[in-house]
Amino acid sequence: MCSCMVALVQPADTRLLALPEARWAAVSTAAFLLALPCQLLGASAWLWGPLYAAAYLAGGWEPALEGLRALRAKTLDVDLLMIVAALGAASIGQVMDGALLIVIFATSGAMEALATARTEDSVRGLLGLAPPTATRLRPVSGAVGEAEETVEASALAIGDVILVRPGERVGADGRVLDGASDLDQATITGEPLPVPKAVGDEVFAGTLNGTGALRVRVERDPSDTVIARVVALVEEASRTKAPTQLFVERIEHRYALGMVAATVLVFAVPLAFGADLTGALLRAMTFMIVASPCAVVLATMPPLLSAIANAGRHGVLIKSAVVMERLGRTDRIAYDKTGTLTEGTPHLTKILPEPGPGFSEHELLSLAARAEHRSEHPLARAIVAAARDLPPLPPLPRTATHEEAYDFRSAPGCGVTATVAGREVTVGSPERLGEGAAVPDTDGTAVVVRVDGVRAGWLLLADRIRPGAPEAVTALNRLTTAPPVLLTGDSPRAAHAVAEQTGIPADGVRAGLLPHEKAEAVRDLGGRVLFVGDGVNDAPALAAAHTGIAMGRAGSDLALETADAVLVHDDLTAVPKAVALSRRARRLVVQNLCLAGAFIGVLVVWDLAGHLPLPLGVAGHEGSTILVGLNGLRLLRESAWRE
Secondary structure, eight states: OHHHHHHHHTTHHHHGGGSHHHHHHHHHHHHHHHHHHHHHTTOOHHHHHHHHHHHHHHHHHHHHHHHHHHHHTTOOOHHHHHHHHHHHHHHTTOHHHHHHHHHHHHHHHHHHHHHHHHHHHHHHHHHHHSOSEEEEEEEOTTSSSEEEEEEEGGGOOTTOEEEEOTTOBOOSSEEEEEOOEEEEOHHHHOOSSOEEEOTTOEEOTTOEEOSSOEEEEEOSOGGGSHHHHHHHHHHHHHTSOOHHHHHHHHHHHHHHHHHHHHHHHHHHHHHHTTOOHHHHHHHHHHHHHHHOOHHHHTSSHHHHHHHHHHHHHTTEEEOOHHHHHHHTTOOEEEEOIIIIIEEEEEEEEEEEEOTTTOOOHHHHHHHHHHHHTTOOOHHHHHHHHHHTTOOOOSOOOTTOOTTOOEEEEEETTTEEEEEETTEEEEEEOTTTTTOGGGOOOOSSEEEEEEETTEEEEEEEEEEEEOTTHHHHHHHHHHHOSSOOEEEOSSOHHHHHHHHHHHTOOGGGEEOSOOHHHHHHHHHHHOSSEEEEEOSGGGHHHHHHSSEEEEETTTOOHHHHHHOSEEETTOOTTHHHHHHHHHHHHHHHHHHHHHHHHHHHHHHHHHHHHSOOOHHHHHHHHHHHHHHHHHHHGGGGSHHHHHO
16 A cells, blocks of 8 residues: 555656646645634634635535536536535534535545546556657668668558667567567566567567667557557546446445435434534534545446556456456356467477388478478478478489479369479378378378378477466466366367366367357356457357457457457466456455445444544545555556566
């Protein structure tokens, strides 16, 4: 609590006074502080009276106006009740007490506005990290090299190439074409150390370049960068209301009406039994103040919005406050396999040369990679990538270099054939090439390699487990009451292999599912299921789940639209952290409601059973509101994400 308060008030001179609520509160406080000594020193009422009036007017006009607008809409606003209580105190000669109420009430409103602004700033600040301009490179006809031009970062288009010099911020999301450097990505990913970047690596707008220069090809529109998506989604989340907040708002109007009725009774009953008018009215005004549910109204949204902002800074985009509250109630996890628990792209796992032709593993892979070099098939790209660092194969005929193949032919669904080093090399499907009976045992995919019509060997490929997936599954298991489930359209053998590597029990694997069957499986699980997926085929399951999370990079557009939350960096270890953060937010909401209720209960009993001075009642009521607001902001701290 103390650290939050320090963080809020450190730049008070600039941050507070930038808010209209704070400026009016400052004027009201200044007028009150000038009026009070004048009154206590016995100065003329003509001196301190106008000062008190200024305090009333500066601190009360805005809540009074909002309260009257709400009243016109047939809603009783608790802010209006505060103003009525202050004017009531003034009407019975308690001008100073009423002015004190206005001052504390205005100061509380300024603190609430500051809390809201701080929550927004924590995310909006990311938008300011993106530089306003970028250095775009364009080829010059008839000249060597590229011309540089400074353009607005918002004017960049997909495919543009930009130059990022040492010490500059990256102007757009893209991929490194040339150069190497270290980028400070803490603002986007939360990583404490700079991340090495080289050719082919992805970079994000707003990250800070180190000592190397980079040429970057823009891959996302400026309006769709990671930073822009974080801001847009969190702003959208800020406009939603969690079920707890909606419940509080539903009872607020009825509570306010009941409070007005109770205030009338607190005033009328003692008066009927002979109490003096001033004492009865003062007690009623005090009751109206301390019974107002201002702290209760503020109990819910600050913790949830703070949690949304914190998660957004660490690459988890929560689309609404409803989702943030719901996420912590998860009691079972269901995962997609391909692209979620795995990387979604095949990798070479084993090379099996046939003994007859006598090729080594190096030779077999090198021949296959050269034959596949011009193919766009995912398996072909995996084979070429695996062979990229192999040395050349000598000797080669004069008609070809060690980097080239010619007479390339492709048969869709079957494979490719090319002449490599003077030999006809065919790489393709064993079944389509009549080699199905000889396929070796594998959890992935087997590709046969033929050289001059003779089977020379096999290349085995499989999808790799995504880094952090086993750790994420283990961490989520500790947060839920039921074992995790794997739902996939892949074969049972491949599904069980992934389940074994990630710690999912064998009886939780359901393979060979069509998209609608995945959704049915999620519904059949019962309870509050969190489903994590990435593809178009996962969209029905994401929609059917209690909460759905999509992979941000690998995820299809449909999955991203359907999901309740998005992992910007496809980091599965962020999922248990987000669930834990949601649970901490819900605990803070309960704490706030209990704290607010306790303050209201104690102050009301004190006023009814004894004599609660109006200034003390004001301080207790507004103090509880400020405490509740500050308590809700604790989740903005970095430690809240790592705990």
